Amino acid sequence: MNKRLKIISxxxxxxxxxxxMAISVYIVYFAPNNTIVQAFDEGKLNLVIGDKIIDDGRPVIKNQEILLPLDIIKEHVDPYIYLDEKLKKVIVTTNDKVIRMNLNSPEAxxxxxxxxxxxxxxxxxxxVYVPLYFLDDFYSIKVNYLKDKNVIIIDRKGTxxxxxxxxxxxAVIRKGESIKFPIYKKFDMQEELQNKMTVFGDSGEWLKVRSQDGIIGFIQKKYVKVTNQQLDAAKDTDKAKDTDSARGLWKPQHGKINLVWDAIYKTNTKGWVDEDRIQGLDVVSPTWFEVKDGKGTMVNRASLPYVEWAHKNNYKVWAHLSNNLGGPNNTGVFLNNTDAREIVINKVLEYSAQYRLDGINIDFEDINLRDKDVLTQFVRELSPLLKEKGLVVSMDITPVSNNENWSLCYDRKVLGETVDYIMLMxxxxxWAESPEAGSVAQQSWVENSVKRTLDFIPKEKLLLGLPYYTRVWVTESGKRLRSVATSMGYAKSLIKENNAQVRWDEESGQFYAEYNKDNGSNNKIWLENEESINLKSSLVHKYGLAGVAGWRKNFEVSEVWNVLNKNLKVLDSYEAWQSQNKEKKYVYKD
Known part of the structure; x- marks a missing residue:
């Protein structure tokens, strides 16, 4: 009996x-964690932006309005909000608005x-804190302040x-993707309107969600129903509409854009009054405006008779605005001065109205890399105001390279989003002081430059810059290589008077000439002419570009205009150009 009891025991x-052990295994591996924890620090005002709880700065409430730290706006809402710490100014820029606020000023x-x-x-x-409700429409954001929950929720509209x-x-919202994580929120199935969640992620069995009261966590997919929705249509912002389409981006009546820069260094010019209208030319860009110093002083060479002559000939006038401050450091002084930028912007607006301009072409070159962002800021401040007045805004940039002051200084993507057109120079x-002689613009180099630029700029916004000049490369015994920029016509006359040998260079897409002079100098020319321009302008159709921009007027030969009119206005595809040129033989003509 005892033995039996012992066995039973x-x-x-x-x-x-x-x-x-079974219960333990169940609890450890299978039983859900039913502990409820707080999702927020209830003693503080909590901020939720999208699917993130923002802990690196707190909003404040003033007069029942939310003010958000500028650094949070910059990191999570608008990377381009600008603070001039010295002048105590905040600037917000969108596609069509420029908002300026002085700290502590009741007026913007x-x-x-x-x-x-x-x-x-x-x-x-x-x-620095910025009033949020004032900016919510400009940023296309929806701000929801849940006073009873002490939570502010910000979302992008139109998403x-x-x-x-x-x-x-x-169905419960948990802290992590497992039933072992504690619970943030349970639902009352009778409160359907309060139970809706926004989905931010899907890992298969779990969804990352945010509840209406801002709690962010994870919920098992099998316990929810998912639908697609639109988050409040945006009214007037970058995401809600294509501003360029809304205002009617200017395009020529026929074909692609044909622009030429007109290098003018005196005032009261009247245009090319002794010339007939150039067939196929759409836009002239006279070099009229220059920023002269860090205070925003401007050089103005504009001429109303010139504009009247241009309009009479059906040319648009996009005045050229450049930096001529004596080096990148001085340009940096100007760009970093909010008041100086504003002075120039207001002057450009004034001149645009005074001279009845159709557009502004921005050409800022030789910029220190450290001033890249303020160059972009300047363009973002200027562009919306010009567009509001109906002007076309364009900007010149160089090909992509590793040169800090001449290439890396351009934020190509943002600039392309900001202006109407980009001219690729x-x-x-x-260049003038190049250590080796060579082409101003070799065909393969130009094409590669286009392809690399299209990584940043939409093709329909890109104009291909064409050189209407060439360089004569001179090597004298015992002296350093030097070059002289000349017009197409003058380069051709040098070839003739020196009886130079000329051959077609397939790689450069140009005629190459070389001759020696009596003084012992060796001279080399990679000639830009109608043949090289024909090849370069074919890239407009090959890559679907907006057109061309040529530097500069009066350096071209007249045959160039015939080529451009045909390629940009008559031919409508790259295949058509190929068909026209498949049997072409390159024979040099004096």
Missing amino acids: IVTIMMSIIAI LINNKPVNLKNPAIEENKV SIKAAEPVSEK AYDQH
Whole structure:
């Protein structure tokens, strides 16, 4: 009997142990964690932007309005919001608006028009705060302040999202993607309107969601229903509409754009009054405006008779605006001065109206890499105001390279988004002080420059810059290589008077000439003429570009205009150009 009881006791103990182990295994591996924890620090005002809880700075409430730290706006909402710490100014730029706010001022400027603020931008404890409700439409954001929850939620308007709602009482929002994580939120199945969630991620069995009260966590997909929705249509912002299409981006009546820069260094010019209208030319860009110093002083060589002559000949006038401050450091002084930028912007607006201009062409070159962002800021401040007045805004950039001051200084992607057109200055492959002689713009180099630029700029916004000049490379015994920039016609006359040998260079897509002079100098020319321009302009159709821009007027030979008119206005495809040129033989003509 005792033996039997003993066996029963042992079996009972073993069964208990097995049961305990089974329960333990279940609890450890299978039982859900039913602990409920707080998702927010309830003692503070919490900020949620999209699917992130922002902990690196807190908003404040002033006069029942939310003010957000500028650094948070810059990191999570608008990377281009600009603070001039010295002048205590905040500048916000969008596709069509420029908003200027002085710290502690109850008045702001929107496209130079004053508006009153319920709360100004302020600085407290070395933190700059910006009024959020004033900016929500400009940023296309929806701001939802849940006062009872002490939570502010910010979302982008016009965004396509997935929404979810629970279909089972087992649906809970957890801290992580496992039932072992604690619970942030349970749902009352009777409160359907309060149970909707926004979906931010899908890992298969789990969804990353945000509840209506801002709680961000994870929920099992099998317990919810998912639908597609639109998050509040945006009213007037970058994401909501194509501003260029809305205002009607200028294009020529026929074919592609044909622009020429007109190098003018005196005032009161009247245009090319002794010339007939150039067939196929759409736009002239006279070099009229220059920023002269760090204070925003400007050189103005504009001429109303010139504009009247141009308009009479059906040419648009896009005045050229450049930096001529004596080096990149001085240009940096100007770009980093908010007041100086504003002076120039207002002057350009004034001149545009005074001289009845059709556009502005921005040409800022030789910029220190450290000033890359303020160059972009200047363009973002200028462009919306010009567009508001109906002007076409364009900007000149160089080919992509590793040169800091001449290439890396351009934020090509943002500049391409900001202006109407980008001119690619696809020349000076071998520049004035190049250590070796070579083509100004070799055909293969030009094409590669186009392809690399199209990584940043939409093709329909890109104009190919063409050189209407060439260089004569001179090597004298015992002296350094030097070059002289000349017109096409003068280079051709040098070839003739020196009885130079000329051959077609397939690689450069140009005629190459070389001759020696009596003084012992060796002279080399890679000639730009109608043949080389024919090849380069074919790239417009090959890559679907907006057109061409030529530097500069009066350096070309007249045959160039015939070529451009045919390639840009008559032919409508690269295949058509190939058909016209497949049997072409390159024979030099004096």
